[in-house]
Amino acid sequence: MSDRMDYASAGVDIDLEGSAVASLIGALSKSVRPQGTRGAPVDLPGGFGGLIEFGENLLALATDGVGSKLSIASHLQQWGGVGIDCMAMNVNDLLCVGAEPIAFVDYVAVPKPDPAIHAALGASLAEACRQARVTLAGGETASLPGIVTELDLSGTALGWLPKGQAITGEHLQAGDVLIGLPSSGIHSNGYSLVRKIIEHVGVSYTDETPFEAEHPHRTLTRWTSGTPTLGEVMLNPTRIYCDPVVDLLNEGRNGTSFPLEAVRGICHITGGGLSNLLRLHPSLGWDIHDPLPVLPEFAWLHQAGGVETREMYRTFNMGMGMVLAVQEQHAATILDWLRERMTGVAIVGHVVDNGHRVTHALDGVEFDHY
Amino acid sequence: MSDRMDYASAGVDIDLEGSAVASLIGALSKSVRPQGTRGAPVDLPGGFGGLIEFGENLLALATDGVGSKLSIASHLQQWGGVGIDCMAMNVNDLLCVGAEPIAFVDYVAVPKPDPAIHAALGASLAEACRQARVTLAGGETASLPGIVTELDLSGTALGWLPKGQAITGEHLQAGDVLIGLPSSGIHSNGYSLVRKIIEHVGVSYTDETPFEAEHPHRTLTRWTSGTPTLGEVMLNPTRIYCDPVVDLLNEGRNGTSFPLEAVRGICHITGGGLSNLLRLHPSLGWDIHDPLPVLPEFAWLHQAGGVETREMYRTFNMGMGMVLAVQEQHAATILDWLRERMTGVAIVGHVVDNGHRVTHALDGVEFDHY
Numbered sequence: 001m002s003d004r005m006d007y008a009s010a011g012v013d014i015d016l017e018g019s020a021v022a023s024l025i026g027a028l029s030k031s032v033r034p035q036g037t038r039g040a041p042v043d044l045p046g047g048f049g050g051l052i053e054f055g056e057n058l059l060a061l062a063t064d065g066v067g068s069k070l071s072i073a074s075h076l077q078q079w080g081g082v083g084i085d086c087m088a089m090n091v092n093d094l095l096c097v098g099a100e101p102i103a104f105v106d107y108v109a110v111p112k113p114d115p116a117i118h119a120a121l122g123a124s125l126a127e128a129c130r131q132a133r134v135t136l137a138g139g140e141t142a143s144l145p146g147i148v149t150e151l152d153l154s155g156t157a158l159g160w161l162p163k164g165q166a167i168t169g170e171h172l173q174a175g176d177v178l179i180g181l182p183s184s185g186i187h188s189n190g191y192s193l194v195r196k197i198i199e200h201v202g203v204s205y206t207d208e209t210p211f212e213a214e215h216p217h218r219t220l221t222r223w224t225s226g227t228p229t230l231g232e233v234m235l236n237p238t239r240i241y242c243d244p245v246v247d248l249l250n251e252g253r254n255g256t257s258f259p260l261e262a263v264r265g266i267c268h269i270t271g272g273g274l275s276n277l278l279r280l281h282p283s284l285g286w287d288i289h290d291p292l293p294v295l296p297e298f299a300w301l302h303q304a305g306g307v308e309t310r311e312m313y314r315t316f317n318m319g320m321g322m323v324l325a326v327q328e329q330h331a332a333t334i335l336d337w338l339r340e341r342m343t344g345v346a347i348v349g350h351v352v353d354n355g356h357r358v359t360h361a362l363d364g365v366e367f368d369h370y
Numbered sequence: 371m372s373d374r375m376d377y378a379s380a381g382v383d384i385d386l387e388g389s390a391v392a393s394l395i396g397a398l399s400k401s402v403r404p405q406g407t408r409g410a411p412v413d414l415p416g417g418f419g420g421l422i423e424f425g426e427n428l429l430a431l432a433t434d435g436v437g438s439k440l441s442i443a444s445h446l447q448q449w450g451g452v453g454i455d456c457m458a459m460n461v462n463d464l465l466c467v468g469a470e471p472i473a474f475v476d477y478v479a480v481p482k483p484d485p486a487i488h489a490a491l492g493a494s495l496a497e498a499c500r501q502a503r504v505t506l507a508g509g510e511t512a513s514l515p516g517i518v519t520e521l522d523l524s525g526t527a528l529g530w531l532p533k534g535q536a537i538t539g540e541h542l543q544a545g546d547v548l549i550g551l552p553s554s555g556i557h558s559n560g561y562s563l564v565r566k567i568i569e570h571v572g573v574s575y576t577d578e579t580p581f582e583a584e585h586p587h588r589t590l591t592r593w594t595s596g597t598p599t600l601g602e603v604m605l606n607p608t609r610i611y612c613d614p615v616v617d618l619l620n621e622g623r624n625g626t627s628f629p630l631e632a633v634r635g636i637c638h639i640t641g642g643g644l645s646n647l648l649r650l651h652p653s654l655g656w657d658i659h660d661p662l663p664v665l666p667e668f669a670w671l672h673q674a675g676g677v678e679t680r681e682m683y684r685t686f687n688m689g690m691g692m693v694l695a696v697q698e699q700h701a702a703t704i705l706d707w708l709r710e711r712m713t714g715v716a717i718v719g720h721v722v723d724n725g726h727r728v729t730h731a732l733d734g735v736e737f738d739h740y
Contacts, residue, residue: 020483027492031505039472063475102409105433113390122397135401156526
């Protein structure tokens with residue numbers, strides 16, 4: 001095996017996954033619910049799914065799981081953060097269309113139920129609901145000894161927005177300002193590669209980090225004292241952006257300091273890293289000329305795994321978990337508004353009209369497809 | 371091993387599962403969303419979860435998976451029905467509170483994505499959406515080679531109803547008439563026991579059934595010709611009761627032939643069998659004096675597994691997948707209305723005031739707790 005690692009060699013075949021999903025979607029047919037009735041699908045310009053009509057409002061559903069980050073939680077038997085991860089993956093997606101998350105349900109599949117683990121999951125989900133300001137409206141625990149060998153956790157979030165107020169990216173223009181919101185760590189993507197690198201290096205999740213893990217843009221959730229362990233850094237819960245993004249959207253709807261239309265696109269940086277930006281508009285480009293600081297774990301994974309720089313940016317969030325594209329004339333107001341509520345928010349770039357691609361301050365970090 | 375089998379010996383520890391779920395729920399806190407706002411939880415008398423406020427309406431979420439029925443689908447590589455099972459488990463739960471299902475999202479976890487399987491799942495979900503009359507509003511496929519060894523499929527359904535029109539069981543009275551809706555087979559519960567019996571007997575899922583599998587109350591979904599195979603019977607998709615129950619509720623809301631209040635309770639017969647009825651009311655009893663015919667696979671499992679009769683009725687639906695408790699004066703009208711839309715609907719019993727228990731035409735089939 002070469003020292004140089006990438007996401008595909010970590011066992012995740014993105015093309016195969018894409019073609020499987022395409023097969024599933026290809027087999028679907030048009031909804032039986034006619035336009036203008038409750039539950040009818042809403043086609044937005046950005047191609048966002050999950051929106052349905054509901055009278056004067058739209059409802060949005062998002063479903064996602066924590067993925068292989070769970071294997072680290074399982075290995076360390078530390079379940080305190082995974083409910084937050086699960087919530088974050090879903091509600092952060094809802095925010096991208098301008099929806100306010102209001103409710104959540106969880107699905108847990110286990111080889112065998114364990115009351116202690118479930119109590120920890122419950123506490124984690126309760127904290128997640130508090131952070132995302134949603135009601136936990138139900139859940140299911142399935143015992144599937146023949147199907148799962150370790151705990152799997154996924155969930156579904158429900159959000160709403162007034163009809164006609166979806167954020168779709170369709171009004172994006174060259175010159176729009178990109179505001180980056182800092183991530184709290186690796187969030188919940190890229191863990192096949194994380195685990196492979198850690199295995200390759202031969203360190204243990206209970207070892208102290210071989211790097212300075214504290215960073216002013218995030219707080220680590222700790223269960224040891226002294227120097228943070230690798231496990232604590234790798235399991236740090238995904239940031240939930242409801243606070244401040246829901247409030248920002250409502251501020252725009254009230255129109256006191258800026259109009260809602262000033263927020264032209266919102267992007268959750270998940271698997272695919274910066275290439276996620278390309279999903280917001282069919283032709284405009286994205287220039288990240290002043291990126292947020294790279295969190296220390298990314299720098300360490302980069303070096304320890306000998307991962308190509310470009311591969312790092314299409315696998316991980318690298319320190320920026322969400323990007324807002326805002327109208328230039330309101331950018332300063334929105335930036336100040338956000339900075340009062342979250343440390344580390346900054347202008348990271350601009351929308352540009354030089355082709356459908358992402359460019360970055362670092363040479364070679366460039367993407368022309370998602 | 372004794373010849374006599376039960377659900378616990380099939381590897382499912384219901385008590386452990388209950389205590390794990392209780393641990394999770396115990397760790398939760400009150401919702402942060404105050405009463406009277408969108409997303410606030412609604413406490414119904416029957417203790418039904420999943421309902422939240424949304425202006426003049428209530429929204430309901432249900433989340434559930436197909437469970438170990440998937441292992442048979444996986445063994446036979448027959449995925450055509452599992453999307454219907456997944457949909458049914460969720461939308462049938464929504465019907466019980468009087469909600470109309472409008473949208474659905476699926477979650478698939480696989481060791482490795484397979485486009486052929488996903489195409490079959492997509493076709494199955496498309497058919498499920500048609501039957502349940504919902505929009506597929508999204509989905510997620512997760513590749514989790516370290517966590518799942520076989521495909522796991524779960525989903526979440528969203529429904530709605532006008533505020534004040536939930537069906538809660540609180541108005542149930544002795545004398546209310548129980549109308550049974552036939553099941554299409556084993557549905558999606560009790561498969562740990564099913565699989566254990568089939569293994570014990572030493573038959574193969576590709577063998578022809580050692581019993582007459584056709585029954586006038588259901589149609590088998592076939593992929594062979596000739597005598598049905600055991601696999602075809604065991605994988606027959608769960609019946610989706612949206613048609614006729616959503617229409618029945620709307621008929622009640624329009625009030626042309628009977629009022630909505632005539633429908634006092636709706637029960638989806640899932641794991642726990644007839645004991646599910648006890649969840650609808652804290653003190654009344656349920657007398658099933660004229661049960662629907664037992665489907666042939668249940669009779670065969672009963673005999674082949676040497677399962678106690680009572681254990682059969684608290685594990686399986688035994689031929690009745692849903693029960694409606696209706697006001698006596700409107701029972702005949704509602705029965706006729708339902709019979710025009712579904713073969714095999716019949717009056718099966720009454721609500722009685724002789725203690726919080728289920729009694730049955732068969733001696734010994736009695737339950738006093740869920």
